[in-house]
Amino acid sequence: MLDVTVIEDPAAAAVSLDPIRGRLLAELAAGPASAAMLAGKVGLPRQKVNYHLKALERHGLVELAGERRKGNVNERLMRATAASYVISPLALAAVQPDPDRFRDQLSARWLLAVGARLVRDVGTLVTGAARARKRLATYALDGEVRFASAGDRAAFIDELTAGVSALVRKYDSPGVEGGRDHRIVVAVHPTVKPPVGEAGEAGEPTSGTADSVDVAGTVDIDKIVEITGTAENQE
Secondary structure (H helix, E strand, O other): OEOOEEEOOHHHHHHHOOHHHHHHHHHHHOOOEOHHHHHHHHOOOHHHHHHHHHHHHHOOOEEEEEEEEEOOEEEEEEEEOEOOEEEOHHHHHHHOOOOOOOOOOOOHHHHHHHHHHHHHHHHHHHHHHHHHOOOOOOEEEEEEEEOOOHHHHHHHHHHHHHHHHHHHHHHOOOOOOOOOOOOEEEEEEEOOOOOOOOOOOOOOOOOOOEEEEEEEEOOOOOOOOOEOOOOOOOO
């Protein structure tokens, strides 16, 4: 079972978004189960569960893990093909975000568009690598930093931009034959705090000044490196 996989097909995305099917996927991510076993957990008749399982199987979201004899029937044991799923913007190709439509380094919505492109491109690369049975080399850096003030955050952004830009100037070789283009995305955004009750004691603050810094490195689909101020990465 994969840890995470990307759903690119619109029909598969629609199937996965059904609440009952989402519940079945969660149950099957925990381990193989039959329709009869799942029926009691989700509160549906076995026939209804079978109907949903067949829909999930048609779109590659669940697969046969084995069979077992129970009484006079053979039960099919199904399992999820991944522990979690991400829906690619390709599932809504006609309206997927396009970061090149406008570029605003201080826009949260532009950051969303860049993030969506990251999901789309890495998902495509993962799918292609799996079909070719090749390993996809990627890199990601994730961390948190607490800024004492907005001024410190602005200074950090300036130094980060200067540092990454210097690295690009040092290593960028646009004219080298056989080289491969990579996209770099660096993102700085306020940390999202969990709701009260999910982490910490009730009454603890659920928001603050902590910001997160993600420098996510992933191979791009052969595009020219751009320093855009909110970031993706490397092979």
